[in-house]
Amino acid sequence: MKKCVSLISLALAFAMSTGAFAMEVPTDTVVQNLNGSQQVIKTFTVAPDEDPQTLIEEPFELEGYLYTFKDITKVENLIDDTKRYTEVVTVETTDDDLSVILEKLMPTIEYDDGQYHGTLTLDHTSLYTEATSYSTRSYTVSETKTIGQLDRNDMSYVPATTVKNGVTLSLADVDWQVTGTDLVGEVLAPSSYQAVATYSGKAYYTAADGYVTTAEYVGEIRREGIEDITYTVTYLGEPVLPSYEDEANGEGWASMLKSAWPYLAGGSCFLAAGVLGTLLWRSRRQVKLLREAQDTLQEDDFEEEREEDQGE
Numbered sequence: 249m250k251k252c253v254s255l256i257s258l259a260l261a262f263a264m265s266t267g268a269f270a271m272e273v274p275t276d277t278v279v280q281n282l283n284g285s286q287q288v289i290k291t292f293t294v295a296p297d298e299d300p301q302t303l304i305e306e307p308f309e310l311e312g313y314l315y316t317f318k319d320i321t322k323v324e325n326l327i328d329d330t331k332r333y334t335e336v337v338t339v340e341t342t343d344d345d346l347s348v349i350l351e352k353l354m355p356t357i358e359y360d361d362g363q364y365h366g367t368l369t370l371d372h373t374s375l376y377t378e379a380t381s382y383s384t385r386s387y388t389v390s391e392t393k394t395i396g397q398l399d400r401n402d403m404s405y406v407p408a409t410t411v412k413n414g415v416t417l418s419l420a421d422v423d424w425q426v427t428g429t430d431l432v433g434e435v436l437a438p439s440s441y442q443a444v445a446t447y448s449g450k451a452y453y454t455a456a457d458g459y460v461t462t463a464e465y466v467g468e469i470r471r472e473g474i475e476d477i478t479y480t481v482t483y484l485g486e487p488v489l490p491s492y493e494d495e496a497n498g499e500g501w502a503s504m505l506k507s508a509w510p511y512l513a514g515g516s517c518f519l520a521a522g523v524l525g526t527l528l529w530r531s532r533r534q535v536k537l538l539r540e541a542q543d544t545l546q547e548d549d550f551e552e553e554r555e556e557d558q559g560e
Contacts, residue, residue, distance in 0.1 A: 272292050272294055272298070272302070272303060274290040274291055274292050275291050275292060275293050276290070276291040277289070277290050277291070278290075279310075279311075285484060286313055286315075286484065286485035286486070286487075287318075287482060287483065287484060287485065288310065288315050288482075288483040288485065289480060289481070289482050289483075290303075290480075290481045290483075291478065291479070291480050291481075292478070292479045292480075292481070293325075293476050293477070293478045293479075294476060294477055294479065295476055295477075296324075296474045296475075296476065296477055298477070300320060300322065300479050303320070303479055303481055304317050304320065304481060305317070305481075305483075308483075309488055310485070312487060312488055313485030313486060313487060313488060314485060314486050314487075314488050315483035315484065315485045316483060316484060316486075317481070317482075317483055318482045318483060318484045319481075319482050320479055320480065320481045320482070321479065321480045321482075322477060322478075322479055323477065323478045323479075323480075324474050324477055325474065325475050325476050325477065325478060326472075326473070326474060326475065327471060327472065327473065327474075327475040328470070328471075328472045329470070329471045329472070330468055330469070330470045330471075331364075331468070331469060332466070332467075332468055333359065333364070333366070333368070333466070333467065333468070333469045334368075334464050334465070334466045335357070335359060335368055335464070335465045335466075336462055336463070336464055336465075337353070337357070337462070337463050337464075337465060338460055338461065338462050338463075339352040339353060339460070339461050339463070340352075340380070340458055340459065340460050340461075341458065341459050341460075341461065342458055342459070343459065344377050344379075344456075344459045346375075349375065349377060349459075349461050352461075353370055353461075353463055354370070355369070355370055356368060356369050356370065356465075357465050359465075359467070359469055363471050364469040364470060364471045365469060365470065365471075366467055366468055366469035366470055367467055368465035368466060368467040368469075369465060369466060369467055370463060370464075370465055371463070371464045371465065371466050374462075374463055374464035375461060375462075375463050376461065376462050376463075377459050377460070377461040378459065378460060379456035379457070379458070379459055380456070380457055380458045380459060380460050381456070381457045381458070382454050382455065382456055382457065383454070383455065383457055384452055384453070384454055385452070385453055385454075385455050386450045386451065386452045386453075387450070387451055387453075388448055388449070388450060388451075389412055389413065389415045389417060389448065389449050389450070389451045390417070390420075390446065390447065390448045390449075391410055391412045391417050391446075391447045391448075392444065392445070392446050392447070393410060393444075393445045393447070394442055394443070394444050394445075395442060395443040395444075395445060396427060396441075396442035396443075397427065397440055397442065398440065398441045398442060398443065399439075399440060399441070400441060401424040401441045401443070403422070405443060406419065406422055406443050406445050407419070407445075409447070410447045412447075412449075413451075415449050415450075415451045416449060417447035417448055417449035418447060418448065418449055419445060419446075419447055420446045420447060420448045421445070421446040422443050422444070422445050422446070423443070423444040423445075423446075424441055424442075424443055424444075425441065425442050425443075425444060426438045426440070426441060427440045427441060427442050428440035
């Protein structure tokens with residue numbers, strides 16, 4: 249139990265010293281005495297851009313020793329990681345023709361997010377195209393009809409509408425042409441006509457305003473370099489001896505008393521147990537003597553009473 253409490257106290261002391269002098273918290277702390285050399289070894293794992301000088305503490309006291317910096321060692325932790333990666337790219341076109349879409353897509357692209365890098369290749373099987381939106385549009389439908397062998401150029405012979413591909417067209421223009429003449433007296437006069445009628449109208453349809461295509465680029469990307477750095481900082485300890493001024497102020501006696509306290513406490517317990525045992529033994533003896541005295545008095549009283557009875 250005492251050993252456990254001591255370890256906890258030691259851990260708290262290390263945590264306090266670390267918080268006071270360094271920004272980083274050590275991943276491991278070892279206190280050891282190696283071949284007569286008292287040491288504190290602290291291990292830190294930090295980012296590559298961390299300044300190692302911030303990990304070195306000023307001299308500090310711990311468990312009766314004054315520790316000062318000795319050295320610092322550095323180990324670079326390298327990483328080389330490769331993984332499969334897919335990047336989705338979208339492009340917009342006015343047509344859904346594959347040749348038009350492929351003009352917008354590069355065969356390969358370079359990937360670099362600051363950590364991983366690599367070359368990705370277009371996966372043609374992943375192409376998916378859909379319309380962005382739809383709107384209604386119109387176009388003009390026209391038709392020309394010739395109506396011939398009419399005896400006169402009368403509009404009643406020309407229909408006002410006609411139908412083409414399901415679209416009703418309206419009469420837009422009529423060109424009357426003479427197809428025959430007759431001699432009337434000495435003058436030629438038209439005897440027959442034909443009408444060239446032009447019809448037009450609007451047809452409507454729904455069309456996409458544009459298209460968007462999603463494509464996947466796939467390949468292996470790689471991360472390599474220094475992931476982090478492990479620093480090992482070693483401190484050497486020397487025993488802290490009370491100075492003359494400390495002794496004059498009573499600090500030396502206080503330190504000595506603190507160091508000797510476990511022994512004083514044990515001796516006090518042993519002394520107290522001895523005193524209690526002695527008192528208990530004496531108490532029991534006094535009780536025994538008192539009982540013997542009472543028995544003697546009772547016997548004397550009995551003898552006196554018997555002698556008095558005999559005298560009578």
